[in-house]
Amino acid sequence: DADVTQTPRNRITKTGKRIMLECSQTKGHDRMYWYRQDPGLGLRLIYYSFDVKDINKGEISDGYSVSRQAQAKFSLSLESAIPNQTALYFCATSDRAESNQPQHFGDGTRLSIL
């Protein structure tokens, strides 16, 4: 089983719809992150959470919201999807106790907004 699981893996939807992407982890990590990947732009941080009560905006948070339902779960919502939010979305986790340790990524959710 994957340590970081994202659902759904693929989603096609229409402009204006509310979308939720879910992430769950079995690594026991405190920190969780949401990134989006666009061709030629690398990964950009949307939101991050250091624990259940600590949620922070990343560099491109406009149009997105998040919820940290539990230590193991971190969901990303698009309240009213627009076509330029079409991208590949990644969830990642890291362990606070190991500050220089790498992040661990899920396999991504490919989101297309028509």
Add this chain to the structure above:
Amino acid sequence: GNSVTQMEGPVTLSEEAFLTINCTYTATGYPSLFWYVQYPGEGLQLLLKATKADDKGSNKGFEATYRKETTSFHLEKGSVQVSDSAVYFCAFLGSSTLGRLYFGRGTQLTVWP
């Protein structure tokens, strides 16, 4: 501000060729440096890392040396294989970045047999 600049792709090589993907960073303090690899249809996997100056990270035949004087972390492999075809991302994590990674834009590598 914080940023990572890596060589633009795509890079196309024949099997057994030598690979270099350049990466430089702008950060305060002494960041930890990483290379991630993304195979088609998959998420990012850590390839190698270095946490202090002059450290060399290595894995699967890939190497990168943390050069503080040039703020660089270039990825090299002496003999690439078809299975190395992927997108490679350089990234850093600094003490001032509150646990978030800064990524380069990625370099697409294609290796032909």
